[in-house]
Amino acid sequence: MNDLAFHIGLFLFSTLVIVAVSCMFTEADDQKAVRLFPRRYLTFVVVTSVVVAVMLVAEHTFAAVS
Amino acid sequence: MSSSQDPTPSPQGASNPLVATLLTWFVPGAGHLYMGKMRTAIIAFVAIEGLYLAGVMLSKGMFLQILPPEMRGRFAAALTPEAGNLGALLLHVRQYGFGDIVPTAFPSTLHIGVMLTASAGIANLILCSRAHYDARVGGLKEEPSAAPHPGLATLVGWIIPGGGHFLQGRKVRGAVAFALVVLLFAVGCYLADGTNLDRSRHFYYWAGQALLGPVAFIAETLNGHPLMSARPTYEDAGVVLSSVAGMLNVLLLLDVYGFSEARRLGRPLATEAVDPELESGPFDASLR
Numbered sequence: 028m029n030d031l032a033f034h035i036g037l038f039l040f041s042t043l044v045i046v047a048v049s050c051m052f053t054e055a056d057d058q059k060a061v062r063l064f065p066r067r068y069l070t071f072v073v074v075t076s077v078v079v080a081v082m083l084v085a086e087h088t089f090a091a092v093s
Numbered sequence: 094m095s096s097s098q099d100p101t102p103s104p105q106g107a108s109n110p111l112v113a114t115l116l117t118w119f120v121p122g123a124g125h126l127y128m129g130k131m132r133t134a135i136i137a138f139v140a141i142e143g144l145y146l147a148g149v150m151l152s153k154g155m156f157l158q159i160l161p162p163e164m165r166g167r168f169a170a171a172l173t174p175e176a177g178n179l180g181a182l183l184l185h186v187r188q189y190g191f192g193d194i195v196p197t198a199f200p201s202t203l204h205i206g207v208m209l210t211a212s213a214g215i216a217n218l219i220l221c222s223r224a225h226y227d228a229r230v231g232g233l234k235e236e237p238s239a240a241p242h243p244g245l246a247t248l249v250g251w252i253i254p255g256g257g258h259f260l261q262g263r264k265v266r267g268a269v270a271f272a273l274v275v276l277l278f279a280v281g282c283y284l285a286d287g288t289n290l291d292r293s294r295h296f297y298y299w300a301g302q303a304l305l306g307p308v309a310f311i312a313e314t315l316n317g318h319p320l321m322s323a324r325p326t327y328e329d330a331g332v333v334l335s336s337v338a339g340m341l342n343v344l345l346l347l348d349v350y351g352f353s354e355a356r357r358l359g360r361p362l363a364t365e366a367v368d369p370e371l372e373s374g375p376f377d378a379s380l381r
Contacts, residue, residue, distance in 0.1 A: 041277065044276070044338075052344040052347060055351075
């Protein structure tokens with residue numbers, strides 16, 4: 028369980044940096060970039076979580092070795 | 094780097110930006126020589142090729158011999174930072190290649206040497222961007238007081254992540270940028286237990302983190318390439334994160350370059366160029 032929490036924490040941190048830098052890249056105005064961040068961060072986390080879920084289901088269904 | 098909707102026009106009879114960039118890519122300073130800027134050309138050539146030569150001498154030209162035999166393809170050198178200094182790299186490959194059949198011992202100064210050759214390649218890419226800007230601007234009216242030269246700001250941003258923003262007066266953004274990418278790099282180093290800080294272990298991932306500049310090189314020097322008895326549990330994650338930190342720094346460098354360019358030419362920034370009534374940026378529909 029600790030390992031899972033560590034992985035989730037690492038995922039949230041690395042995505043935070045990626046989204047924050049991408050906000051800086053696409054928006055030159057600091058205040059606009061700050062306003063953009065929460066929505067984009069949430070979107071990024073949700074979408075990547077869906078991708079992870081699909082990958083886990085696919086792995087469990089098609090690639091599991093019993 | 095200008096907006097695709099409203100590109101910066103090249104004045105009639107000015108130097109061709111593409112030619113200037115390609116010349117610089119092959120020989121540092123050649124693009125500026127083509128534009129008639131002799132002093133910049135000489136300084137750039139001496140600085141970048143001097144850096145490369147020093148690196149070759151310290152590493153005895155063995156940076157490609159670090160690659161394991163199964164990775165020594167025809168284009169193995171194309172994904173290295175040294176490819177930014179293409180002429181020197183081609184000569185290097187011709188002169189040293191992957192070494193003799195019988196392997197020889199690496200010099201003790203190998204790691205410092207490869208840092209210098211990689212730095213020369215990245216510095217020349219930044220010089221390419223400068224040559225492209227200088228050729229495009231040509232006789233156009235500039236406002237040098239509005240912002241530092243895009244090439245200079247980009248170079249400073251590579252030497253110190255966020256430094257280019259500081260130079261432009263965007264201090265908060267610079268501090269946040271520095272904290273984010275350096276922290277991500279530090280977390281990567283921690284997870285990989287420092288194994289990422291060694292080109293002989295992770296040849297191509299090392300190239301990614303070299304984009305973070307001297308910060309990565311200093312960390313590598315301080316870590317000192319210790320021998321490892323076992324692979325760290327999170328080595329893979331650490332190596333990837335530290336490499337991602339370097340690549341994110343490229344986004345920051347592009348931000349720095351675009352800001353300086355827009356300010357000096359008195360043009361709107363890419364995100365300002367979009368009609369605010371419809372959309373204030375390419376991805377921020379929420380602000381409509």
